[in-house]
Amino acid sequence: MAGIMIDAKVDRIQVPENLRYFRLIEEQKERCAEMGCQAEFYKFGLGQSPFPVPSPLQKALSLHSGMGTYADPIGNDEVRKAVASFFKARFDLDVEPGRVITGHGAKGLIFSIFTLLTGSVIIPSPGWLGYLPQLRILNIPYYRLYTHGAGNFKIRPQTLEAMLKGLVKTQHLLILNNPGNPTGGLYTKEELTVIADICRKYYTFVLSDEVYSLLTYDPSSFVSMGKIYPEGTFVIHSLSAGMGAGGFRLGSCIMPEGTSQEIIRDVAKIAATIYTSSAAPLQEAGIAAYRSGKEMDQYLEAVRNILRIITSKLAEMCKTIKGIRVTTPKAGFYFMADLNPLMNELQNAGIMHSNDLAPALISHPYHIATVTGEAMMAPYGDYFIRFSCTDFDGESALLEYLENPPAPEEEEEFFTRYAGKMIEGMKMFQKWVEDIKEGKFQMPNL
CATH class of the missing domain: 3.90.1150.10 (Aspartate Aminotransferase, domain 1)
Known part of the structure; x- marks a missing residue:
């Protein structure tokens, strides 16, 4: 053979x-x-x-460890409500649960979003490696947007606009990692507003990877791109960085404002095809995490x-x-x-x-x-x-x-x-x- x-x-x-x-x-x-x-x-x-994993997550996982049934591909109603409430309390995002999806970690959700959308992807460099292999697996066209020390390795608006102006006039997706990996940097509200204005002008959505947002040293200084550009931003979060639960593999995504239920069903179809769902006991642990309040x-x-x-x-x-x-x-x-x-x-x-x-x-x-x-x-x-x-x-x-x-x-x-x-x-x-x-x-x- x-x-x-x-x-x-x-x-x-x-x-x-x-x-x-x-x-x-x-x-x-x-x-x-x-x-x-x-x-x-x-x-x-x-x-x-x-x-260590926070005790509310550990307790909830232990309590629901006997759940062996398949779960909803994009999360049960309670975990989606919990995520929506959490983002409202933490980042002042007015999010209805219907546009929250959860999945098998941030990576799994990003893969689903890449699969869902048509058009090219723009990736700032240097940056987190995880995006690029997924794009290559899916054979999605992408462009590297180089950043420089003079701008603290943040996206420069004039460079972004020059790139978008030169691309085919179709839909694009900009990766925004905020707070940043590998720099630890943070975008201001003013910087995000300028980037959002350019994206609106050139039919460009934003995948805002905000998995380190809960670890912002001055919490009042963090602003989600979902607040600045709600109609065009996919906000990614997970239990991994802030809650010490990387092995739990539970992530969430706030879909853009105005996303139809048909598109939500499309995401569910993709998720069910790729990984069925996040584990049912972990969805229950997620509810505990997002609702645990003072602890x-x-x-x-x-x-x-x-x-x-x-x-x-x-x-x-x-x-x-x-x-x-x-x-x-x-x-x-x-x-x-x-x-x-x-x-x-x-x-x-x-x-x-x-x-x-x-x-x-x-x-x-x-x-x-x-x-x-x-x-x-x-x-x-x-x-x-x-x-x-x-x-x-x-x-x-x-x-x-x-x-x-x-x-x-x-x-x-x-x-x-x-x-x-x-x-x-x-x-x-x-x-x-x-x-x-x-x-x-x-x-x-x-």
């Missing part, structure tokens, strides 16, 4: 960032074992909340402030390293380092393009595990690093914060106590940068 023949599009799908990240660590550990090295690895790559308020305030302390202070440490530029995180657990000012030194060290950065950083004796290059949709010639600040004991940090929140003058001590491994990792990163500048590093032959 002949071997299995693989469709050519599979080769065009990048390895997901988490798989690539773990593979880099395991391969370097094997090399280190051969030389007898047992030194620490500094983990800045995994984009996953370090905090969830306390949880979210604690995790938001713990991440603010740790992520902001690590970014400040990184900013002290001469020769690089660093974004200022406003939400979530990411920030991005721009090493383009060291391009000549990097290339002299054999680091010729963006995909070389991660293997160079993980090499002995540095052992710094990060996401770089193609894994964060960085242009081939740009040297960007995403730092994820999640390698700490989230459960202990959460318990301490809930019992005794640190005063501003106590935050440095809190940071030192819980972020010790990452502090050492940032010091090692500084050494790596200094070695690059002094010509002491040469890219290993891996």
Whole structure:
């Protein structure tokens, strides 16, 4: 019998960032074992909340674990009502439950929306890798919209308008990741308004990926694109980032204002075809999450402030390293380092393009595990690093914060106590940068 023949599009799908990240660590550990090295690895790559799942979700899941029936493809009535109420309370979005859909995580919902719509997709770069493989699987035309440090890696209105003006006059979809992965950046109301005006002008919808919105350090500073451009925005949310429940795989999408029930039925048809539905017990857990009131308020305030302390202070440490530029995180657990000012030194060290950065950083004796290059949709010639600040004991940090929140003058001590491994990792990163500048590093032959 002949071997299995693989469709050519599979080769065009990048390895997901988490798989690539773990593979880099395991391969370097094997090399280190051969030389007898047992030194620490500094983990800045995994984009996953370090905090435990909130108790209302755990209790609801346990209570409904016996539900074995198929669930509604876009969520039962109660979970859709709960999502609508939650978004009204949190982000002042007037959403009727009929235009809320839930599904198998944010990724599953995004795939359904991509399947639903016709036209091309515009993806800001650098950005989260997860969109691009889906578009390639579906063979949807897409365009990369490059962003730059001068604009804090946000979409520049004039660049967006120039791109849309040059495209075929048909429907388009703009990806907006706000708060941002990998930068930790946040769009202002004014910035969103200008982008929305351009999208209206050029028949462009927005897929607003707002999964980190609950982790905005100053909650009053977050504005949903669904508030600015309600008739043209698909608002994506999930339990993963803010509620520490990535493994639950439950996401939600607010469809644009005015979406017909026929289109909602089309989404249900697509969802039922791809993954049947999110699990029935998890829909019940979702109801508990979105309705848990004061207990969830306390949880979210604690995790938001713990991440603010740790992520902001690590970014400040990184900013002290001469020769690089660093974004200022406003939400979530990411920030991005721009090493383009060291391009000549990097290339002299054999680091010729963006995909070389991660293997160079993980090499002995540095052992710094990060996401770089193609894994964060960085242009081939740009040297960007995403730092994820999640390698700490989230459960202990959460318990301490809930019992005794640190005063501003106590935050440095809190940071030192819980972020010790990452502090050492940032010091090692500084050494790596200094070695690059002094010509002491040469890219290993891996």
